[in-house]
Amino acid sequence: MTRRDKSVKHIDHVDQNFEPWEPNQPIPIFVIALVFALAIWGALTYLSEVGGAHDETGPEAVQEASPDAPASAPATEAQGLQNAPEEILGLVYSGKDDMWSCASCHGATGEGNTSTPRLAGQVSDYLFKQLQDFHGGSRDDASMAFVVNALSEDEMRGLADYYAQIRLPSVVAPSMGGDLERGRVLAENGDWEQNVPACLQCHGSSGEGVEPSFPMLAGQHPEYTFVQLARWHAGARGNSPQALMDGIAQAMAPEDMRAVSDYLATLPLRPR
């Protein structure tokens, strides 16, 4: 009874002027302000980092690569691009049924791009070992694991030898915002208090690499160098002989990795 009474009363309480259509609520000013702030941040980041770097090693160079005519590839300074048996060149520029071509990611001259490593001029035995490690799983990378699955050991050897003999000047520049002077000190002298030897002590006096196990560092994309150091640092890459790079990277601070990746990118490439 009482309930009914209440409901009856409810109807009486309905505002006769109630307008069911809500008027437009203005967007809170703070939300607009946040959008502005993010836009400024984004624009500045783009201008400072992406804008500059792309001029030198743009992805355009990679896309222009034509499978049929490697010699007419963009970086005309590259030498030795045809210097391999036909089946190896086929793998490089066209791939296989179950494998995309090397050049589709690493570029027509093996120059690489940002975190895709440069292969041109790399130490052959080192490249061969990496391919095997991708295959065996001791180096973890989904794309490369897929690719090497389609390769025989002879093909791995042939590809490693092919990329090792390409001569291509360094096409990279610092891009990680690292402290170049700190990078130079680390590369030339190391940081022995952290048990970090000089990079160049093992990788060659100008970072050109030392056969058969120490890869070339000069000419490598700073993004790639940094990512690899970070992977060792975090324990995500574990195929360094005697776990040497694991320990070294773990002793390095992120700023030091940035600094050294950038400094190494300033070194000219010398013959090994």
Place this chain on the structure above:
Amino acid sequence: MSKNSSQNGGLSLTLRRLLKAGALGLALFAFGTLVFQSGIWNNLYSTVSGIPETDEADIEKRALASRAEMQASRESWLKDIQSDPPKIPVSSEGYYAPPAESDIPDTPFGESIRRGRDIFLNTGENAPDFVGNSQSCANCHLDGGRKENSAPLWGAYPKYPMFRGKNKKVNTFQERIKGCFTYSMNAPDSPSGTPPPLGSDVYVALESYAFWLADGLPAGAKVPGAGYPKVAKTDLGYDYGRGEDVYKANCALCHGEDGQGRREADGSVRFPPLWGPESYNWGAGMSRVNTAAAFIKANMPLSKPNSLTDQEAWDVAAYINSFERPKDPRQTGTVEENRARHHDGSQIYYGQEVRGKIVGQGASREQAATSPQQ
């Protein structure tokens, strides 16, 4: 009519609101940038994540601050005899902290320091007349003679002049380095056939470098981190056979299976040879198994000090020192006589049978040229 006015007012209102939002956005961005730049964010991040913020810079700063403090108290002590005398500058680990390379003064003395450093780092190139193998000082004195437990120059310099059992006389620092050239650099096989004569500018430069590195230690000081820390004797003793496996697993990557190290395209040494004609000779301290074990344990492989067990260090030192190397320059008669005179009681294979052959005859460059495989 009310609709009309609200439209007009709405437009200017929207504009005003946008302007206001823009200004607020700018302020927000500025505030964010300030917070990020101030390092508050990094501190917060490292405390929350548990990843310590890079203290590398701090470590270096501590050593630098310690040195700056010493300089200041040196000056105040000069002015006021009652003030505290300077303290030894130390690193965060507590070892003596030598000056930073950027502190080398731009004076004639600084030039001598730099020349000394260059000779130390690349001896064959910068003192070519007196080097008869492929070694450099810095091969066994890491970080250019700065690293503790790697026989740092600052550990040695304050101890000279000193009586040495090796030549049974009081040696000056120059005479000590002369010994390095004679044995470790195998000077008898060098272009000049001898170590630099006493008083040579090579010694002056190296002495300047060592003096500068030790500036902050009192004369005569015996300091922690000097020399190589001795490795305790093991029950098994040392054995070059066991050492071969240790060598292959830990050393061959850089020094090669054949122990001949690796070179760069221009012939310069990247990893030094450990035996054969291009290594230290039979008179060098490093050819003794105990010295090599001490160096290896505390310093090898690079970046992994003390990663080998004592047993492994002894065995691998034995393996490396079981091969032929340049002859002992002090040998006048037979190897046997020289062993009795200079190596008696030493932990060295010199004059002993290894793999069915007495070692100690010496490996020379000419020999290597006629028969490439030793």
